[in-house]
Amino acid sequence: MTDRRRRAEISGGGFAGLTAAAALAQMGWSVRVHEKAPELRTEGAGIVLWNNSLQVIQKLGALPDLMSKSMTPPAYETRMNNVIQSQETLDGHRWRTLTRPHLYETLLIAAREAGVEVLAGSEVTGATAEGVITFADGSSAEADLIIGADGVGSAVRDSLGIPLTRERSRDGITRFLVPRRKAELQALEPDTEWDNVIDFWNLDPRVLRVLYTPANDEELYIALMSPAADADGSRVPIDLPLWTSVFPQLAPVLEVAAETPGKYYGYQTTRLDYWSDGKVVVIGDAAHAMCPALAQGAGSAMQNAWTLAVAATAASDADLPEALKEWERIERPLTDRTQDRSQWYADTREMAKGGQFTGESFEAAQYNPTDPHRHEVHA
Ligand code: FAD
């Protein structure tokens, strides 16, 4: 029997691509994911997820897997020069901290269980609005829907010539996964709750920040922030004497970070004129790379991957290009606001004041992209 299911080809097997793939396959599509890397694994260290992405993971049936190796810290604490500015418990709100490899595995399993074919070492060179995807080996394929989920340097986006702007920030970050070393930290600073997320800011006399995020019982995610212009602060391997002089209580974990390979990542925001062209649509960092301040890059990617799958499934083949435009019209404003807010935090470093989980800064974190009534206006 011929396969009459609609076919989706996805460029990029990151968080955006795998989420879209799992969702579409569960909704009845035949899906292939092309990942250019020779092996299926993720770079990076830890990640924070909020209600918007956790709702999507739940809908995919992957929540038990995700919960098995993640945690909800007792509070999100912010310090300035080691003085506590706020301790936000976020009671009643959903959030989890975890490692990137664990999120990646969770999504990969969900995608494969839904029947997605994930091809490593398959590089996409571009796509056409009419629905042809091309590969580095010279081959091509036709699809009813093509998704560019191929990150900030998206080949799919660039092959379509979608105009974009790129805004770079003065600060950047180096990320590490290290052992928790909780007993050693506790010995150095007994009154601290070392299960908290602790955002250690120092602005004066020098801008250096450590974001301390426990990811599970064994692993800790630490992100070391400094301006790109600070050669010693942004050096990798890290300048251990410098970092321990400013954060002596973190010495046990900074020592491990100093021996761990890493890469300094400069913050940037990418904004596109439009997200789709004919049968092709871009999602995730390919569409809306953002500063990490609100911890919403992957969250927004997964949220949009889900709503895109719902919108594409509801549309007929003939209506698909228009349905993609309508999806962008409805879903994009929140992502635009999230990008703007994250960029503002990166520019102003206002997060150092703490108390950030309110109002506009908490909007994306509370969003439920799986609620069919989410855009209804209530009188
Ligand atoms: P990517 O993760 O970049 O995946 C793209 C994939 O496509 C890659 O696997 C790549 O190899 C592949 N690819 C590229 N080109 C091709 C091609 N031509 N053909 C085939 N495959 C290709 N987000 C959060 O939600 N919470 C956080 O706590 C958080 N913290 C962050 C901290 C830092 C310091 C940074 C820099 C980002 C953070 N983010 C966070 C953002 C998050 O990492 C990204 O937004 C997210 O990973 C984007 O996912 P993606 O799938 O769109 O892109």
Ligand code: 3HM
């Ligand atoms: C989780 C998280 N939050 C904020 C930043 C930042 O401001 O760089 C990075 C993160 O990984």
